[in-house]
Amino acid sequence: MARQNKSRYAILGVLSLGPMSGYDVRKTIERSLANFWSESYGQIYPILRQLVQEGLATCALEHQEGRPDRRVYEITDAGREELRRWLLDPAEHDVGRVEILLKLFLAWQTPVENGLEKARDHRELHLRLLERYAEIERWLHEHQSTHPGLPYWLATLSYGRHVSRALVEWCDETIRTLEGMRSGRSEAEVES
Amino acid sequence: MARQNKSRYAILGVLSLGPMSGYDVRKTIERSLANFWSESYGQIYPILRQLVQEGLATCALEHQEGRPDRRVYEITDAGREELRRWLLDPAEHDVGRVEILLKLFLAWQTPVENGLEKARDHRELHLRLLERYAEIERWLHEHQSTHPGLPYWLATLSYGRHVSRALVEWCDETIRTLEGMRSGRSEAEVES
DNA sequence: TAGATATATATCAGGGAGATATATGATGGC
DNA sequence: GCCATCATATATCTCCCTGATATATATCTA
Incomplete structure (x- = not known):
């Protein structure tokens, strides 16, 4: 079974903030969602066309002097309904890949200094x-003190702050542990 | 330019723990790396063959009674060297996608209760x-009290604990904020 | 005036996940 | 005893998604 296409909803969500071009969608995501979301043009342009085909958005060609034409997309009522349905669905938790942890997990095969560098x-x-x-x-x-979204936007920021503060502490703890091991020698150094 | 294939190194890293089949690679990742890494068969089998072709691993066919044959892969010296090189490279930070934050960012378009449910x-x-x-x-x-990897493995666990503790606090904070808003009405409720 | 940056659309190769197909043995519940 | 489920084992396919690249043009900057 095809898993659901989350880019669709991210793009629909951005369109819910106002009519815009594919280029604007990208910029908007980079400016306001970049800390927890990203979309590439490879997704944005095909999905915008698809949304129009499904009646979830409309497209208007805008001629501009000196610049390329803009295709301005606007969310429809059906699009808002589809978005709202998705927003009410429980969020899926994605473990993802944390490269530093993979490297640290295997780091006993390298000198202690390597782990210290990663932590720093x-x-x-x-x-x-x-x-x-x-x-x-x-x-x-x-700039957004009166927008109804403000408390939610601050909450997403607070998420990032909570995580980053916790991870600075984790780094300190890990650095202390590894520094305590540096007096001895790692497996890798014993071998060589 | 092709971005680098991290699955390659994850699989090489797992092989550095001992010789095993593709099936074992998957199981090992699920048992010990699942909190920060995942690999699918769609990656594992082709990459194992590729590693053999590049001389980073060897493959031995093992006949078994009653069960399918096993292809047992073993890391070579060249493979260990390639892995070590990667372990010494700085880890890249991947922002990834946090679905709950995307939904929360747009949640002012839905009743407050929706955000509360997400946080809970x-x-x-x-x-x-x-x-x-x-x-x-x-x-x-x-079971692993004497393994040289233990301090590193405990550090990866501690990472998860730091993050989860911080996020439980964030949820509490967010729930308090949203409950304070519930007395009023959301945009969505005003509309209807 | 050359190079960088911004506007704007579009596509491709490759990385990666999840589902599915195929076969067989063991285990456990009814 | 039978059926379901899980474990062992390999393999492949579709779809999702990123990052790079191509193509124009205008403006800003060194």
Whole structure:
């Protein structure tokens, strides 16, 4: 059985924020969903055409001076209904792939310093993310203070902050553990 | 440019734990990496053949009574070297897709109760995960107490615990926020 | 004036997941 | 005793999805 196409709903969701072109859909996702979602053009353009075919969106060609023509897509009532149905469905949890954990799981085959490097890099990454979340939050309070979506948007930001704070702590813990092992020697070093 | 094939390294990594069949590779991943990695047969079988072709693994046919023949794959020295090289490379961070956040981001278009349900479900999910992590930790201490990989394996478990604990807190926070909004009415309810 | 960046649409190769097909033995419930 | 289910074992297919690339043109910048 074909598993369901989530890009469809992500794109429909973005169209629910206002009429826009495929290019705008991409930009919107990069600007507002980038911390937990992404879509590529390879999905966006074919799906937009499909949505029109299914009556979930309409398409209007807009001529522009100097720039390529825009195909402006607009969600229909049927599209809003389809989106709402999906929003009410329980969210599926996707474990995904965490490359740093795969590398760490196998890292006993390498010098301890390798694991330490991974943990330090990861710590930096989440500190940067925390800064980004803070910036976005400031921007939201300044520019979207009256939008009914604000509490939900802040909640998605808070998710990221909770995760990143927890992972900075995890990195600290892991660095302490590995530093405690550095005095001895790893398997890899004993071999060589 | 073709992005690199991570399944290759995951499978090579599993083979570094001991010789095994494609079926065993799958089982091993499900038993020990399932919390942060997955591989499907659609990847495993073709990649194993490819690894043999590249000299990173060898294959021996094992006849069995009553059961299908086993193709037992074993990592070579070249394979270990290739794996080690990858383990030393910095880990890439993949944002991935978090469906619950996409739904929550758009949830202002639905009744508040919908967001609450999502948050409550998510809370349950992470409480279950925390129990699973505790079980695995007990098992590791009992059965792998002397393996040089133990500190690393415990670190990957700790990662999961940190994330899940943080997300249970996030759910509590989100539930409090949404419950505070329930007294009023959502956009969707005002419309109808 | 050359190069980067933005606007705009479109497609392809490859990575990857999940389902399914095929065969057989063991296990367990009714 | 029979049926269902699960474990062993290999293999393949469809669909989803990403990242790269192609193609134009306008503006901005060094």
